[in-house]
Amino acid sequence: xxxxxxxxxxxxxxxxxxxxxxxxxxxxxxxxxxxxxxxxxxxxxxxxxxxxxxxxxxxxxxxxxxxxxxxxxxxxxxxxxxxxxxxxxxxxxxxxxxxxxxxxxxxxxxxxxxxxxxxxxxxxxxxxxxxxxxxxxxxxxxxxxxxxxxxxxxxxxxxxxxxxxxxxxxxxxxxxxxxxxxxxxxxxxxxxxxxxxxxxxxxxxxxxxxxxxxxxxxxxxxxxxxxxxxxxxxxxxxxxxxxxxxxxxxxxxxxxxxxxxxxxxxxxxxxxxxxxxxxxxxxxxxxxxxxxxxxxxxxxxxxxxxxxxxxxxxxxxxxxxxxxxxxxxxxxxxxxxxxxx
Ligand code: F6P
Numbered sequence: 001x002x003x004x005x006x007x008x009x010x011x012x013x014x015x016x017x018x019x020x021x022x023x024x025x026x027x028x029x030x031x032x033x034x035x036x037x038x039x040x041x042x043x044x045x046x047x048x049x050x051x052x053x054x055x056x057x058x059x060x061x062x063x064x065x066x067x068x069x070x071x072x073x074x075x076x077x078x079x080x081x082x083x084x085x086x087x088x089x090x091x092x093x094x095x096x097x098x099x100x101x102x103x104x105x106x107x108x109x110x111x112x113x114x115x116x117x118x119x120x121x122x123x124x125x126x127x128x129x130x131x132x133x134x135x136x137x138x139x140x141x142x143x144x145x146x147x148x149x150x151x152x153x154x155x156x157x158x159x160x161x162x163x164x165x166x167x168x169x170x171x172x173x174x175x176x177x178x179x180x181x182x183x184x185x186x187x188x189x190x191x192x193x194x195x196x197x198x199x200x201x202x203x204x205x206x207x208x209x210x211x212x213x214x215x216x217x218x219x220x221x222x223x224x225x226x227x228x229x230x231x232x233x234x235x236x237x238x239x240x241x242x243x244x245x246x247x248x249x250x251x252x253x254x255x256x257x258x259x260x261x262x263x264x265x266x267x268x269x270x271x272x273x274x275x276x277x278x279x280x281x282x283x284x285x286x287x288x289x290x291x292x293x294x295x296x297x298x299x300x301x302x303x304x305x306x307x308x309x310x311x312x313x314x315x316x317x318x319x320x321x322x323x324x325x326x327x328x329x330x331x332x333x334x335x336x337x338x339x340x341x
Pocket of ligand 1: 102125127169170171222275
């Protein structure tokens with residue numbers, strides 16, 4: 001068989017582990033040929049690819065980023081390019097394409113699959129917001145990075161009696177905020193799923209100082225929003241990919257908290273540091289298992305489907321189901337964290 005692989009959308013630790021796993025399983029065990037499209041769907045649309053043999057994937061298991069490169073493609077561009085993509089698949093004699101990506105990539109995968117292309121998807125995102133899989137690889141690494149940062153920020157916040165408002169990634173969901181905040185013992189967490197009340201947040205942080213504590217750490221998911229009418233809020237609009245542009249919730253919250261509490265409050269934006277670098281052992285294992293199972297699905301002809309983790313098993317689910325909804329944090333998980341507003 002001849003298989004094409006690509007990585008699309010925001011990168012994520014573990015992408016290279018999937019690529020390596022696909023090549024090992026396909027080339028070594030099945031005698032397949034594998035090619036990798038450069039920079040995501042763009043590579044398929046422009047027929048820009050490289051051969052992926054064992055040498056090409058040597059030493060990449062622990063490497064962050066993606067050796068194939070990634071990019072975002074506007075949905076309209078992809079819709080217009082379906083015939084071109086099909087033409088390239090035929091020209092290259094491909095029996096299957098394995099796109100590795102998050103929400104946007106999987107929607108594109110579904111579109112191409114519905115148009116008849118043989119697709120087996122692999123989900124990825126540090127945000128952990130793909131509904132049909134218990135976890136996505138990259139999440140564990142991102143939570144580890146954010147937790148380490150929060151631990152470090154606590155010591156400097158305490159020295160200077162400051163409130164530090166730490167912004168973590170999480171466009172639609174608060175998984176990273178919740179897990180890193182719980183792991184580091186944050187004093188308040190705000191998430192996109194539960195619009196917050198600034199007065200409640202200020203009271204919570206204020207009570208901490210009144211109780212004699214000398215600092216506070218607030219974790220804010222980048223997509224967190226105030227309850228309508230409770231705080232002036234700068235909506236950033238949308239970018240060309242239809243993604244919300246965030247105006248900096250940590251900066252806005254620190255101004256509001258400083259005003260209300262009379263304590264120095266500073267924003268810290270962790271940003272892309274959460275996406276870079278070496279994947280954790282957990283993410284490498286999950287990514288490797290996803291790659292292995294994706295190749296098996298290709299050989300079974302199970303197209304239009306995607307790998308997913310359910311309990312300890314890797315299962316295949318339909319791409320249609322995968323892109324239906326996002327996995328938001330359930331309310332009982334917030335209750336367990338105590339400090340989510
Ligand atoms: O989708 C994953 C994610 O990390 C989001 O949490 C974040 O908002 C986004 O990617 C940032 O993407 P970009 O690198 O394109 O700015």
